[in-house]
Amino acid sequence: MLYHWLYPLSQNNHLLNVFKYITFRSFLAFIIATVVSIIWGKRFIAYMKLRQFGQIIREEGPESHKKKKGTPTFGGVFILGSAMIACLVCGNFVSFPFLIALFVTISYFFLGGLDDYLKVLKKNTKGVSARQKLVWQFSTALIATFVMWKFNVTDSQVYLPFVKDPVMDIGWLYVPFAAFVIVGSSNALNLTDGLDGLAIGPTITSAATLGFLAYLAGHIEMANYLLIPHVPDVGELLVLVSAIIGAGVGFLWYNAYPAEIFMGDVGSLSLGGCLGTIAVLTKNEFLFVLIGGIFVIEAVSVILQVASFKTRGKRIFKMAPIHHHFELMGWPETKVIVRFWIISLVFAILALATLKLR
Template sequence: MLYLLGELAPHFSALNVFKYITFRTGGAIMTALLFVFLFGPRIIAALRLRQGHGQPIREDGPASHLLTKKGTPTMGGLMILSGMIVATLLWADLRNPYTWIVLGVTVGFGLIGFYDDYLKVTKSSHKGFGGKARLGLEFLIAGIAAFAVTLLDAEPFSTSIGFPFFKELTLNLGLFFIPFAAFVVVGAGNAVNLTDGLDGLAIVPVMIAAASFGLVAYLTGNAVFSEYLQIHHVRGTGELAVLCGAVIGAGLGFLWFNAPPAAIFMGDTGSLALGGMLGAIAVATKHEIVLAIIGGLFVLEAVSVIVQVASFKLTGKRVFRMAPIHHHFEHLGWTESQVVIRFWIIAVVLALVGLATLKLR
């Protein structure tokens, strides 16, 4: 919305700053942050009143969680998504189709997560939305978004994926690009969802990934910078940096309340939506493989669950003491703060490695 003020620059030169993505990204960060700070306490109070006993805690989880986390309300993703959406609508160029595609995925996944959280709270069970139905809806939303992305660029690049460390190497998947892109989005959403198990564990790596992909989107959408770095230029994706900024601001505000001991949990409402958003941005910028590096912590969490389930079904034995892997380290004796902070460090290192691929060609 405020982007349109830049069109008045010929009459008021000071308004020219509204044309700059960097300025509007900063504005989105501050707007989302202030929104969550101002309305966060009211949202928490309302959720605590309506949810009563709060988020159900897994009985087979770490015993300490039954004591320290019982009664804490969930659906904190509403705070993040509200701040992020308000900031995006205010600062982003709403004429940019990538803005609406990514927002559509974020809101769609957020609604699925909200329904899942609602079922858990009302049934007082950690089992929510049925797995097959949930995945079906996620793939439907992701598939529509992937198809929309293919319409925004010329073939064959619109259905191709790029590879890090290589200047010109691409692989044209043709019609298979849509299911591949949908898998990336759905996989990212559920990987972040699995990571959200300790106070502050998911939101900080999400912000790190959002900051990284904000830079990726800005560079990919800029013809000069993308040519200099020899990465594939995707016109219009620079605007996604504003959305990433909005996530960072909303995430910082949420972390204020989610810091241990958490006053509220993100829930599937937030984790599924934010993961889906990261996946959608990776697809739009043609950096799907780089997402696996920058979001390597999320990949590790998801793989730990897959390995644990497969091993138990095939051999009757567990590889980890408990999955996802952050609970495994709790069982090894790490305190919650040790797990969270060490995983943050891993997220930072992986983000730096992922960003290094932009230059190492």
């Protein structure tokens, strides 16, 4: 928002002219969010410990997790808080895509915060019920996608990786389809958040990939050259993405093994919703399956486990989500985390490779 005050002053002070460039504001947002999150994070963790806002550990989980009981949670508060501070300085609040992404992120932030509050402070291990959570998530997502469709922020055409032209126009059905992408992303990231630093690593790589794609889609010449859909103003999402990456780096400073703080649902639900919204706004709904491949694998492992147990009475994995399966196979926690990070990076590179394979 500070951008809206500083840029008009560039007529008298040419140095402020740099604020018109998305790339400069994105770099600045990253720096601000990183510094703020590292400085604020230390104090936030101390406050969480003082108030005894500790994580509740599932009894049926791996035995090694029992020692994590009581580790401060609500880490998503200082991730999103730091990112929002950076956005207030560098964000363009007249950009419709930017505002839509913020709307979904903030709504899911409050949902996750309520869930964590009930679990940690009210000692309600279930938190917000699954049905209530889905109602909140889909209501938010449907509002956001309806606005996108109704006001032509994006069109209702569907694109596939490796195909240069849209495969079909699904009309009003695009609203529930896009909402499903956003909700699915939110819940998939939430399932991934089970080990120290596991969720934030793929979040950073996925956000960086989506941010780059947003910048390309918002630049009409680059979009035309690469044969990708041009979405006006969507390049401003790079500022939001850079703020999230910076805040994520600061969070990882404290969340790396052994974690001093956990993300909590307040972080995982909101970050997942944000990534899903950016995928929709940039017309990468199907490519996001590859970009966020780790999240998809984690979610699918849970779906398969539940389906197998209900239909056959047998489990496919030792435990789901799948990162627990590898732990119970004997992999050290750090090995699971780093290998999942590597896979996430490979997925991101493959997703970017599709830009020229059309």
